Amino acid sequence: xxxxxxRDLLAKKEELEQKIDALKYQKAAxxxxxxxxxxxxxxxxxxxxxxxxxx
Amino acid sequence: xxxxxxxxxxxxxxxxxxxxxxxxxASPDACRELSRHGRRxxxxxxxxxxxxxxxxxxxxxxxWGLEQYDQANEAFRVAVAQPGSKAIYRVRWGLLxxxxxxxxxxxxxxxxxxxxxxxxxxAYLGLAxxxxxxxxxxxxxxxxxxxxxxTKLVEAHELLANxxxxxxxxxxxxxxxxxxxxxxGEALEAMAVHAAVELLADRSPDEWFEKIHAVNPTYGEGYxxxxxxxxxxxxxxxxxxxxxxxxxxDPRLWSARSQLGINLMRLGQEEEPLHQLELSYNNGQRDAAxxxxxxxLDSYKNFVTFRDDTTILRLRKSEADLLRPYFQTELHxxxxxxxxxxKMKLPGPVQVEVYPDHEDFAVxxxxxxxxxxxxxxxxxxxxxDSPSGRRPGDFNWGSTLWHEMSHVYxxxxxxxxxxxxxxxxxxxxxxxxxxxxxxxxxxxxILLAIRDKKLLPVAQMDQGFISPEYPSQVxxxxxxxxxxxxxxxxxxxxxxLLNMVHSFAALKTTPEVxxxxxxxxxxxxxxxxxxxxxxxxxQTVANFDTWxxxxxxxAGLSQSNKNDEVAKAAPEVLRLYPEYVGDANAYEFLAAxxxxxxxxxxxxxxxxxxEKAGGESPETLxxxxxxxxxxxxxxxxxxxxxxxxxxxxENEDLHRHxxxxxxxxxxxxxxxxxxxxxxxxxxxxxxxxxFNLAQAYFAAGENDMAEESVLLSLxxxxxxxxxxxxxxxxxxxxxxKTQTTNxxxxxx
Numbered sequence: 001x002x003x004x005x006x007r008d009l010l011a012k013k014e015e016l017e018q019k020i021d022a023l024k025y026q027k028a029a030x031x032x033x034x035x036x037x038x039x040x041x042x043x044x045x046x047x048x049x050x051x052x053x054x055x
Numbered sequence: 056x057x058x059x060x061x062x063x064x065x066x067x068x069x070x071x072x073x074x075x076x077x078x079x080x081a082s083p084d085a086c087r088e089l090s091r092h093g094r095r096x097x098x099x100x101x102x103x104x105x106x107x108x109x110x111x112x113x114x115x116x117x118x119w120g121l122e123q124y125d126q127a128n129e130a131f132r133v134a135v136a137q138p139g140s141k142a143i144y145r146v147r148w149g150l151l152x153x154x155x156x157x158x159x160x161x162x163x164x165x166x167x168x169x170x171x172x173x174x175x176x177x178a179y180l181g182l183a184x185x186x187x188x189x190x191x192x193x194x195x196x197x198x199x200x201x202x203x204x205x206t207k208l209v210e211a212h213e214l215l216a217n218x219x220x221x222x223x224x225x226x227x228x229x230x231x232x233x234x235x236x237x238x239x240g241e242a243l244e245a246m247a248v249h250a251a252v253e254l255l256a257d258r259s260p261d262e263w264f265e266k267i268h269a270v271n272p273t274y275g276e277g278y279x280x281x282x283x284x285x286x287x288x289x290x291x292x293x294x295x296x297x298x299x300x301x302x303x304x305d306p307r308l309w310s311a312r313s314q315l316g317i318n319l320m321r322l323g324q325e326e327e328p329l330h331q332l333e334l335s336y337n338n339g340q341r342d343a344a345x346x347x348x349x350x351x352l353d354s355y356k357n358f359v360t361f362r363d364d365t366t367i368l369r370l371r372k373s374e375a376d377l378l379r380p381y382f383q384t385e386l387h388x389x390x391x392x393x394x395x396x397x398k399m400k401l402p403g404p405v406q407v408e409v410y411p412d413h414e415d416f417a418v419x420x421x422x423x424x425x426x427x428x429x430x431x432x433x434x435x436x437x438x439x440d441s442p443s444g445r446r447p448g449d450f451n452w453g454s455t456l457w458h459e460m461s462h463v464y465x466x467x468x469x470x471x472x473x474x475x476x477x478x479x480x481x482x483x484x485x486x487x488x489x490x491x492x493x494x495x496x497x498x499x500x501i502l503l504a505i506r507d508k509k510l511l512p513v514a515q516m517d518q519g520f521i522s523p524e525y526p527s528q529v530x531x532x533x534x535x536x537x538x539x540x541x542x543x544x545x546x547x548x549x550x551x552l553l554n555m556v557h558s559f560a561a562l563k564t565t566p567e568v569x570x571x572x573x574x575x576x577x578x579x580x581x582x583x584x585x586x587x588x589x590x591x592x593x594q595t596v597a598n599f600d601t602w603x604x605x606x607x608x609x610a611g612l613s614q615s616n617k618n619d620e621v622a623k624a625a626p627e628v629l630r631l632y633p634e635y636v637g638d639a640n641a642y643e644f645l646a647a648x649x650x651x652x653x654x655x656x657x658x659x660x661x662x663x664x665x666e667k668a669g670g671e672s673p674e675t676l677x678x679x680x681x682x683x684x685x686x687x688x689x690x691x692x693x694x695x696x697x698x699x700x701x702x703x704x705e706n707e708d709l710h711r712h713x714x715x716x717x718x719x720x721x722x723x724x725x726x727x728x729x730x731x732x733x734x735x736x737x738x739x740x741x742x743x744x745x746f747n748l749a750q751a752y753f754a755a756g757e758n759d760m761a762e763e764s765v766l767l768s769l770x771x772x773x774x775x776x777x778x779x780x781x782x783x784x785x786x787x788x789x790x791x792k793t794q795t796t797n798x799x800x801x802x803x
Contacts, residue, residue, distance in 0.1 A: 036766065043766070
């Protein structure tokens with residue numbers, strides 16, 4: 001991958017996906033409202049990153 | 056305890072030499088006489104003496120009287136093996152086996168006794184008793200045969216009295232009971248039949264129980280017999296009260312205790328039934344009804360109960376998520392319809408139990424006459440099969456629920472005083488009112504019964520349900536009773552049916568109701584109904600033989616793929632008998648030929664006719680839905696798929712497809728229900744289904760639910776683009792709403 005911007009976006013995407021995975025593992029121990037807020041935030045960031053990648 | 060003739064039973068060896076000589080003073084008749092008078096201790100001593108006899112037959116009677124059934128069984132085996140053994144030994148052994156729930160071998164023994172002595176009245180009586188257990192009409196025949204051989208056989212008159220009362224013929228019951236009493240002033244069962252007749256007519260039975268008490272104050276069987284007839288007449292709560300009296304009189308009457316438990320279960324209870332049934336079982340009452348009811352109680356741990364103001368729904372956990380929305384919605388629809396139609400409200404919530412295992416459901420109907428094949432109603436409790444427990448296409452849970460719920464209303468409206476034919480007829484009629492395709496089907500056996508003039512006069516219709524005289528008579532009776540109600544509605548209007556309900560509640564008999572409400576004698580009614588039926592189905596009846604021949608030829612043509620010939624011949628077969636939608640029907644042959652010839656519109660028309668005639672094969676209806684969609688009729692396709700939901704709602708693809716159709720047609724509530732059903736079936740692709748459900752919620756304006764579902768979708772597949780886009784849309788709608796609200800607040 002030669003495009004550094006794209007490389008950054010891919011790294012960000014991977015980071016967000018890992019964050020979502022980690023959240024899922026913590027779900028049972030988290031307060032439901034907090035889980036939903038953090039999951040939604042991560043997902044909306046992921047939407048933006050994926051959108052950038054698709055441009 | 057289930058005794059058998061060939062069962063291996065460990066016994067104490069009895070050496071003739073060691074038997075006590077005291078037995079000489081006792082005889083089976085003398086011991087039974089003591090029992091009949093409730094002199095238990097003396098009876099027990101008497102039987103004790105017999106059990107020590109050197110004669111195997113006497114020992115058998117002794118052990119039987121002492122409730123040592125295995126020993127009695129073995130002693131009978133020895134008795135009949137001896138040279139010169141009497142026919143009565145086999146009869147008595149048969150009665151022991153009948154008593155211990157083994158009717159098959161009991162019948163063998165009665166027949167063997169008759170080979171030995173063809174004039175043995177007791178053997179015929181035994182056969183009558185076994186037949187009566189299964190509501191077999193041969194019971195009467197055998198009882199009369201027994202009486203022809205022994206005119207003084209009190210028990211045969213008592214049995215005939217009981218059978219007459221089972222058949223809703225109280226006058227005959229009383230006449231037979233009186234014959235028994237004339238032969239013996241101590242005919243306790245005959246007196247109990249009298250008491251039951253009084254109670255069924257809402258009169259006091261006290262006079263008869265006083266007579267019974269004078270003979271035997273501990274005769275619990277009398278109360279149990281009354282309880283049995285009350286239950287048979289669908290008076291379950293009254294039946295329970297009398298079974299309680301039975302065990303109060305005789306706490307060791309395990310059969311009555313078991314029936315008490317079973318009938319309490321029918322009223323929706325669990326704790327006391329468990330106690331009563333366990334007690335009965337532990338004391339040797341191990342008949343199929345007791346054992347299976349205990350198993351059913353044990354299986355309740357696998358069920359879940361949902362309650363609201365008007366319904367209590369019990370579903371098996373594994374299918375509760377799928378079925379609950381359909382059943383609850385339908386129940387509320389039914390309650391709203393019947394509240395209005397019957398101009399009444401039920402006194403409390405109705406409990407509906409849905410059994411995916413047919414055997415569990417069958418336990419509920421054990422010992423009850425009639426079909427009971429699909430559903431059964433006990434007051435405000437309905438038990439029915441689950442669609443998952445039957446072959447797809449065999450069962451329509453929707454029509455069954457409408458049918459059973461009609462019983463709930465009619466039983467409540469009449470305080471359970473309604474003849475079986477009328478409540479069944481009205482329930483069948485209501486199925487057709489709910490949906491014309493659910494009208495009772497004119498099957499070949501019904502056509503044949505009409506052709507052979509086997510329909511019963513209205514005044515005798517209960518018999519067709521309780522003691523059928525030919526295999527399909529129960530089915531035929533359902534049809535006849537239903538079409539009688541159709542006829543009454545057509546000629547006199549809906550209100551007349553309701554008037555009849557009220558007349559039955561006022562304890563009028565069928566002939567009285569026909570006379571007072573329809574102003575016809577029962578005979579005039581029969582004549583008018585027969586003429587109406589003839590006009591309605593007479594031509595089809597006349598066509599039957601021709602139809603059968605032509606259908607056979609059509610099946611041959613279809614099998615040989617002679618599609619042009621099928622397309623040519625099928626319309627005539629359909630014209631001859633359009634109501635036939637069973638196996639190998641002309642609709643499906645014709646549609647297959649039309650499809651093979653590329654005539655999709657023709658096939659769609661044919662299958663629409665099949666659907667209207669009540670065809671319920673899920674595959675065939677799915678084919679119709681697919682043609683409707685392909686030919687630009689998505690609304691019809693959705694409605695056809697929705698019809699399958701009432702037949703077999705276990706198909707994931709059906710729900711998904713119907714969800715798509717309804718979403719496209721803006722039936723958002725319908726789409727939500729269908730996608731929820733897909734999820735309940737644990738689809739492999741959960742992310743897509745949650746996304747579909749989120750779309751439906753979003754379209755319905757339920758943004759919170761939409762967000763929940765889309766998050767569940769993305770939680771499984773975070774990169775799923777359509778779901779991501781929907782999440783953005785939902786959040787954006789949420790943000791717009793917040794801005795609008797803020798701006799409104801500022802303006803204020």
